[in-house]
Each structure stands twice: as structure tokens, then as C-alpha cells.
Amino acid sequence: MAERPTLTQWVTDLRAGKVSSCELVRASLARIEASQARLNAFVTVTADEAMAQAEAADRDLAAGRGGPLAGVPIAHKDLFCTAGVRTTCGSRMLENFVAPYDATVVARLRAAGAVMLGKLNMDEFAMGSSNETSHFGPVRNPWNTDRVPGGSSGGSAAAVAAGLVSAATATDTGGSIRQPASFCGVTGIKPTYGRVSRYGMIAFASSLDQGGVIAASAEDCARVLGVMAGFDPRDSTSVDVAVPDYLDALDAPLAGIRIGVLREFFDPGLDARYERCVRDALALFERLGARLREVSLPNIPRSVPAYYVVAPAECSSNLARYDGVRFGHRCREPRDLEDLYKRSRSEGFGAEVKRRIMTGTYVLSAGYYDAYYLKAQRVRRLITADFERAFGAVDLLMGPTTPTTAFALGAKSADPVTMYLNDIYTISANLAGLPAMSVPCGFVEGLPAGLQIIGPHFAEQRLLHAAHRYQLETDWHRRVPERCP
């Protein structure tokens, strides 16, 4: 199997003058074009802007003043606002929306010299686990185009897996970075809630949403996250905690690190062959000097039902802003104001978004608020307390990212609960606001499996360190699909 070039390699080659940004960007644009009909990873390609940025990056590099990501081709999930380039959120509602400003994440990556090639496909409003809810059509998995790439950041994961970009921004509300990363055989990190600014990141569930990155390796993730992370006065939930140099001490030995193996993640729903990949990874950590112990978090099995109260409740509130008046889709010839609201929203939103808005409205409505919404918030505290107890005794928790490898397109579309249960191992980290990663750890019948690593609040460096040490010993993350693009 061929190997995937890494962002770290490109950064080194660009600095050494072995390759120019214009060359890299031109090659990436050609790959995107060649892949689009097959993978549908992009919603918008910004070729002219990218070439102009690449020329500027080459001038900066020649003058020795390029930023840490100068000249490197990346792309953004299409829910990060980009001034002058449409931001659709995968929805008909925002099909023609052009944000008047850049998201903080976009501005920081641009300031670091990264070249944006375009906007990546995603589940509509980030609500989905298969990228099938996008108004712009499903993304396909580069490893097998009959399979989904995962979601909601399906375009981000597929683009990195197919080598279309060296890294992609993504967001994770219930697993939307980790699940697609695992399905596509790439590395993804969801940071601690509050670590990366949500300013200009279109809101789905505000107490759960967190921006992060998908790339080819933990080291690549560390480079990009180091630029994205940090305090932002424009996001009131951004946390003012210093960002360490994530590249620092990545190579340090792992000896003595305490790893908790999450018992509840090895449930009967876990595919036995997938489990073997994860157990092999754990054994490798043990050989690297980690101490393993089994850890039980008894409230974890309630994560999915708790999430499907909290997330839809927040979604129904956040999506109330789409009223057909100030921006977004508007129906033709409304009879009156109520007709304007109802038809604009009904035409603009797809079925899954409507389902979540309705679920959220139901659990927040009079007579149900205590029974569902407050109850779910209490369960959320129990789940968080489980993690706090665990992190008193271990440094990291590990388990599978998903119960199975990528499923077939259409396989879970008939029943929403079946689809929701695909996120059974990822959702708890969002409820507790914890940083979590997915790292490629093997293959089952040609499809990638992912090892999930969860850490305490603001322990991104520890996660990246463990993942990097693992990747020094394995080559799962370097494998690329046969036909690529």
C-alpha cells in the first residue's frame, strides 16, 4: 500500500525550498477535481483564492517570514464562516449565505499561512453520523465508496484520507470528528470544550459543540491545533488557559503512564474483529511502558439518551434564528408572517434537522421540561462525575471509537435511533466536555478501525503524546486507499 504525505513533511519541505506552495496547491486542486464525482467531499472549491494565497505564501517563505503553516493546503468544514465565500452548513437553508466575517479558527489558520482550498461537505447543520443528511449529497468513503465516511465531518475525514488536503477543520458535538476519522482511517482530535473558539462556527448545540482538526497523524494534528487553540474574547465560553506547545515532548517516553481500559466500551455491540484491533493497540501501549487497568464508568450507557435530550433541546433554540427574514432561505410569496416562518423553515431544513428541532421542542415544552430536559442534565452530571473519579486513578482512558467499521450507505437511514447508537462510545466525552481523539489502529475487511483516547480537561498534549508514540510504532495511519483519489 502507498503512504500518505503528512503535513509535517510538507511544512519541512516548504521551508527547505524543496517544493513550493503553488506546486502543492495546484496538485491538491487537481486531486480534488479528480475525486469530486466519486467522493463529493467538497461543497465549494476556491481555486483562484487558493492560488493567490499560495503565491503569497511562497513569497513569505522565500523571505523567511512564513507562519507555522505557511503554504500548506487545508480546507474548512462548511460550518466555519469564511468572509466572501459561502458557508452552507450542508443545508438548503444557507445555500447562498455569505458570511460577513471569518470564524476565529479560519482567521488564525490564515494568519499562520495555511492555504484554504475550499469548504467541506458535512451532515446538514452537523446533525448526522453518515454525511447522508447533507443537502449537497452524501460524501463517500475513500476506502470503499459503497460505505459512508461517517459524520458529521464526513467531508473533512474523506478529504484527508484521500490526500486532497493535508488537514481539515472539523467539529464534534457527539462524535463528529472522531467517528468519521475512525471510518476513514485518519487521526482526529476534539479538544476540551472551550479550548477552540466557537466564534463564527455555526451553532448546533452550544454546550457540546467544539472545533478541532482531522489530519494524517497526531503530530499533524498537534501542529494545526496549536494554531487553532487559545482564548478568544469574542466567544464567551472560550477559556483563558495557556496553550502549551503541542509539539513539545511528543517523542518523550510513555513509561509509567496509567491507561484505563473503559469496560463499558467493550459491550456486546462491539464487533469482535474491531475489538481485536483495539486490544492489540492496548497491548502495544503496555509494551511501551504504560500501565493498564480496567475502569468502569457505570453511567456511560445512559450517554446516548441523555445526549438526545440535551443536543436537540439546544438545537431547537439555536435554529429558531432561521426565520426567513434576515438571512437564509425564504419561501415564495408568503401569505402572512406565520406562513413566512413555517414555509421558509420547512423548505430550508431537511428531515433529520426537522426531527431534532421537534424532539428538542418536545422535551422543552410545558409538562415535559422536568421529566426530560432537567433529568438529562442530571444524568449528564452523573456521567461527568464518573469521568472525574476515573481520572483520579488513570491518566488516559482508551477504548474503541465506534462499534463497527464504516457501514453501507442507506444501512441506518430508516431508523434514527439505530443511527444515533453509532455514536455510543463518542458522546460521553462531549457531555463531560473532555478532549478525545481517534487514532487508526487496524483494519477489518479493508475498512479502518479507530482507537479512542479520552483525557481530563485541557490534557490535549497528553492525548497527542500518547497517539504520537503509538504512531511511531505503527503504520496504520500512513496507509492510503488503493484508488486515491
Add this chain to the structure above:
Amino acid sequence: MPLTRAQVERIAHLCRLELDPAEIPQFEHSLSRIIEFIGELDRADTAGVLPMAHPLPGLLQRLRPDAVTEQDEHALLQQNAPAVAAGLYLVPKVIE
């Protein structure tokens, strides 16, 4: 207990959604499934547990200084509006 068609229509109205009559049975079914599924929470013992609204416990919501930070950008912002005239957003007549 499964939701009735009337309940689904009532919820849709609260959401300001107009469902196609043909798609209502599908929403009846899927929403009933979801509500049955989240009903599992009822079995959790949460006596004495406080609701948790924010994932970073103990963190206070920051306030910003009471100072003007935004400029008047209505012309720029209204480029995204479906209907404007004289700097105003247009909606169907509300008051007779």
C-alpha cells in the same frame, strides 16, 4: 406511549414547521421511537443530583466590558437578507 398525529402537528406548529401531510406518519413513527428511547432516562437514580448545563463545572460565564465594539454594518449584513428596502427588513404586513 407513541405520539399521535395531533401531537406531531402541535409540535410542528410550536417549531414553526409545516409538515407535508404525506410525511407526517414518518415523523409520528420516528419521533415516537426517539421519545421511547430517551424515556430510558427515567430509570436513572438522580435523587439529589443537580442539573448540569455547562460542561466545565465551576466556570463562570465571562462578562465583557460595557464598551462599543461593533460598527454600523447594516448594509453589509443586509446583503444576506432575502428582502430589504430603505435599510429595513421586509416581512408580510403584520398590523392591519
